Every structure is written in structure tokens, then in C-alpha cells.
Amino acid sequence: MLLEILGTGCFKCQKLEELTRQAVKEMGLDAQINHVKDINAITNYGVMMTPALVKDGIVKVAGKIPSLDEIKKLLS
Amino acid sequence: MADCCTGGVKLLYSCSGAADVGQIADGVSRKLRDRAFARMTCLAGIGADLSGFVESAKGADVNITIDGCPVQCAKKTLERIGVTPLSYILTDFGIEKGKTLPSEEIINSLSDRIMRNEPTASGVKSSGCSCGGIC
Numbered sequence: 001m002l003l004e005i006l007g008t009g010c011f012k013c014q015k016l017e018e019l020t021r022q023a024v025k026e027m028g029l030d031a032q033i034n035h036v037k038d039i040n041a042i043t044n045y046g047v048m049m050t051p052a053l054v055k056d057g058i059v060k061v062a063g064k065i066p067s068l069d070e071i072k073k074l075l076s
Numbered sequence: 077m078a079d080c081c082t083g084g085v086k087l088l089y090s091c092s093g094a095a096d097v098g099q100i101a102d103g104v105s106r107k108l109r110d111r112a113f114a115r116m117t118c119l120a121g122i123g124a125d126l127s128g129f130v131e132s133a134k135g136a137d138v139n140i141t142i143d144g145c146p147v148q149c150a151k152k153t154l155e156r157i158g159v160t161p162l163s164y165i166l167t168d169f170g171i172e173k174g175k176t177l178p179s180e181e182i183i184n185s186l187s188d189r190i191m192r193n194e195p196t197a198s199g200v201k202s203s204g205c206s207c208g209g210i211c
Contacts, residue, residue, distance in 0.1 A: 046118070046128030046132065047128040047132055048087055048117050052128070052131065058127045059130075060131065061135065062132045063132060
């Protein structure tokens with residue numbers, strides 16, 4: 001599974017990455033997590049607000065930080 | 077462009093339809109974007125069910141649609157993904173479909189009226205929320 005955190009590096013983006021890593025660890029998933037900070041790569045997804053979480057090329061959430069439980073649901 | 081850590085995100089969609097009023101809707105939307113009224117994004121991305129556009133619409137504080145005519149393709153496109161936009165229909169402002177030459181003057185005038193949140197011909201300012209267009 002490829003997970004991408006979209007965001008230029010602000011607190012919210014870092015928080016989403018932290019929660020995502022925690023979710024992956026607790027769920028025992030085999031996932032590669034990349035933090036995408038390049039604005040052109042972000043806009044190519046059509047994302048208008050960050051942070052955003054992308055799972056295998058599909059944007060799961062944009063513009064907010066989901067809770068840990070919400071992230072687990074998105075990844076399951 | 078993707079934005080980060082800012083509250084009150086308003087996204088703007090134009091029907092950009094084939095008719096003259098669709099062309100005017102496109103011009104008005106771009107004018108409103110240039111005036112920083114809202115951030116314009118692609119209605120086609122929603123129609124194509126592209127996840128980034130869909131999730132951005134769902135995550136925005138306000139979604140605004142500019143439709144040229146009462147068919148309201150832009151509004152209905154948003155509604156298909158469960159988003160109720162603040163809706164403007166340009167014919168409600170008194171222009172006629174098929175009889176209105178797209179011009180800078182008309183685009184400026186309609187943009188001004190939307191920014192001032194003037195009542196439309198039907199008396200309906202907007203739909204989708206009760207903010208009156210200021211949220």
C-alpha cells in the first residue's frame with residue numbers, strides 16, 4: 001500500500017503524517033508512506049486544501065486532519 | 077492552488093456551459109477568483125469523480141456554484157457527491173439565455189452584484205446555507 005501525505009510541511013501536515021504512521025503501525029499494515037511537499041504534485045491530484053491523505057492514488061480526505069480512528073477506517 | 081492551514085475555504089465552480097450564459101458564468105467565475113472572492117476549481121473534476129476534487133469539495137467550508145441558467149448543472153453536479161453549494165443562477169439576475177452577448181461589461185456587472193450579494197430577479201439570494209453569501 002502506498003500512502004501519501006500531501007502538504008507543504010506545516011503543523012497540520014506533520015500531524016496527519018504522525019497519525020497516519022501511528023495508524024499503520026497499530027493496524028500492522030505493510031505501507032510505504034511518502035510526504036509530498038511539491039505544490040505541483042499536490043495540485044495534480046486536484047486537491048485544493050491540504051493536508052490530504054492519498055491511498056494508492058486515491059485522495060481519501062483533504063483539508064482536515066481526521067482522527068486516528070477515522071484514518072484507520074480510511075486505510076482498512 | 078492547494079492551500080494549507082487557512083480557515084474559511086470557499087471553492088467556486090462554474091457551469092461553463094455551451095450557451096452564452098454558460099460563457100458568461102465562466103467569465104464571472106474567473107472574475108470572482110481574480111477578486112479573491114473565492115478560489116475557483118474545476119467542476120469537470122467533480123463530474124469525472126476525481127478523488128482530489130471530490131474530497132476538496134467535501135472539505136471546503138463553502139462551495140459556490142455559478143450557473144448560467146436554471147438547469148443548474150454546476151449545482152446538481154455538487155449535489156451528486158452530497159455537497160450542497162451556495163448557488164447563483166445568472167438568469168435570475170435578469171440576463172436571458174440565448175440573447176445575451178458575453179461582454180466584459182456584463183461579466184463585471186454580474187460579478188459586482190454577486191459580491192454585493194444583491195437579491196436576484198426571483199428574490200432568492202442563494203441556496204445551500206443561510207449565511208446570505210458571507211460565510
